[in-house]
Amino acid sequence: MVLLVAAVAGVAALIVGNTADPPLPVTNRPAVVESKRKAVRLSASDRKTILALSRTFIATAVERKHAERAWPLASDELRAGTTRAEWKAGTLPFPPYPVRTARWNVAYSVVGEVGLDVLVEPSDRHISPLVHRLTLVRSTRPSGPKWLVDGWVPMSSSSFDAEGAPSSGFGVDQSSVPDSTPDPSRLWILTPFVVLLAALLIPFAIMANTRRAERRVRRRRSAA
Incomplete structure (x- = not known):
């Protein structure tokens, strides 16, 4: 019975999996505390500059139409390695x-x-229509535009209504949906436990059938 309980507990633990948070990587670097940046309101001039620069960047770099024209509009971080x-x-x-x-x-604007x-x-x-971030x-270069594109990242899909306007709410980002497919390696680990559990249950099944047969024989004898 003890072995049976242990086997069932082991199977349940493997199915549920480890629910603890993953361990933090060990490093000798000093801890970095991220401070929340203060939100600021864009001036009319900055807003106009940013939208104009963004339109040019999308029309060239994103659409791959004379993408080299977007080179001066990109930050050093975005141009790194290219x-x-x-x-x-x-x-x-x-x-x-x-x-x-x-x-x-x-x-956001900080x-x-x-x-x-x-x-x-x-x-x-x-x-499908797609939302990008x-x-x-703000540029620190001595010349050129005051703002620079630092990133262009796809975020989620969306849809449009009959009039061509964006629907209320963006679509679900499929990359953030957890995969519910069982891990094959975990299923292989379960195999010996299943075999052990079956080996333990078979004797109990035989004993139960034997006792039922004995009870039937006793009833027949008492009836005779």
């Missing part, structure tokens, strides 16, 4: 997207950084 020649050839650190129309929404949610309707009807940072 060259202007590679941008001209269409090799950029993000995939292309066929843009027909784009709608803008300021997601000192030195702005995030725009850009809802893009593609020119290819086989591709366009991040811009």
